[in-house]
Amino acid sequence: MSLPPLREVIARHGLSASKALGQNFLLDEQLLDRIARIPGALDGQPAYEVGPGPGGLTRALLRAGAQVTAVERDRRCIAALAELEAAFPGKLDVIEGDAMAVDEAATVPAAHVVANLPYNVGTALLVRWLGGEAWPPWWRSLTLMFQQEVAERIVAAPGTGAYGRLAVLAQWRSTAKLAMKVHRSAFVPPPKVMSAVVHIVPAEQPEGVSAAKLEQVTAAAFGQRRKMLRQSLKSVPGALDALGRLDIDSERRAETLAIAEFVAIARELSA
Structure with missing residues (x-):
C-alpha cells in the first residue's frame, strides 16, 4: 500500500515534536521496519503502541500485519493517525488519552508492546509493566525505545555502573536484551543523546516471592x-x-x- 512520506504528513498536519510531551519523531521507514521485526512475526498478532505521534512506527507495525492499538495524548496527531485507520481498515484502533490511565490487561491482553516511548513517561510505564503480582503479565513481549543510558540500565549486569533497580525488576522474571542502537540523527528533532531498543520477554517467576x-x-x-x-x-x-x-x-x-x-x-x- 502506497502511503505519503512521513515528512509530508508532518508538514500537512503542521506537526512538530513537543518537548513537553517528550516527543522525538522517527522517520526512517527502513529503520522502523527493523524495529517492528524485533518481536518476531506479528501477522495477525495484537500490538500495543504508546505515543505513535505522526504514525511512523504504527505504519511499520501495520505493514507487518499486526492488529494495532495505539494510545496518543497529543490531539494534534489524531488526524494523521485517522488517515492510517482509513488506509488499514479494521487494523488500527487509536485511543486518545494518557497511557498511564489505560487498563492494558482489559484493553490489549496478550499484546506485543512496541513503542518509541515518550522520554518523560517511558521509565514509569516500564516499571508498571514489569510490576504487579499477576504473572505471566498481560503483555507477550516489550520492544521499547529508550535513551541509550536507560536501555543500558535495564540490561545491566551486577557489579557494573549501570546496574540498579531497573535491571533487577527487568531481569528477575524476564529476559532483557539490548536489541539495537539508534543514532540520534535518525530522529526529528535529533535528541542530545543516543537511543537504543530493548526487547523483554516474560520468563518463569521464582516461587514464593512477592x-x-x-x-x-x-x-x-x-x-x-x-x-x-x-x-x-x-x-x-x-x-x-x-x-x-x-x-x-x-x-x-x-x-x-x-x-x-x-x-x-x-x-x-x-x-
Whole structure:
C-alpha cells in the first residue's frame, strides 16, 4: 500500500515534536521496519503502541500485519493517525488519552508492546509493566525505545555502573536484551543523546516471592546505593534479619548483589 512520506504528513498536519510531551519523531521507514521485526512475526498478532505521534512506527507495525492499538495524548496527531485507520481498515484502533490511565490487561491482553516511548513517561510505564503480582503479565513481549543510558540500565549486569533497580525488576522474571542502537540523527528533532531498543520477554517467576517485596527491597537498596546494606535496608522491616539468615554480608553495597540474592531477600520477607 502506497502511503505519503512521513515528512509530508508532518508538514500537512503542521506537526512538530513537543518537548513537553517528550516527543522525538522517527522517520526512517527502513529503520522502523527493523524495529517492528524485533518481536518476531506479528501477522495477525495484537500490538500495543504508546505515543505513535505522526504514525511512523504504527505504519511499520501495520505493514507487518499486526492488529494495532495505539494510545496518543497529543490531539494534534489524531488526524494523521485517522488517515492510517482509513488506509488499514479494521487494523488500527487509536485511543486518545494518557497511557498511564489505560487498563492494558482489559484493553490489549496478550499484546506485543512496541513503542518509541515518550522520554518523560517511558521509565514509569516500564516499571508498571514489569510490576504487579499477576504473572505471566498481560503483555507477550516489550520492544521499547529508550535513551541509550536507560536501555543500558535495564540490561545491566551486577557489579557494573549501570546496574540498579531497573535491571533487577527487568531481569528477575524476564529476559532483557539490548536489541539495537539508534543514532540520534535518525530522529526529528535529533535528541542530545543516543537511543537504543530493548526487547523483554516474560520468563518463569521464582516461587514464593512477592513482587511488591522485591520492589520495596530494591527501592531501598538502590535509593542509597553508596551506603552499605545495613544502612540502606534499615527502613525495610525484617530485611537485616533476612541478610543474616541468608549469610549475605550487610557491609556489601547494593550493586554487588546478584539478582538471585535480591530475590532470596524478597522471598524471606514474603514468607
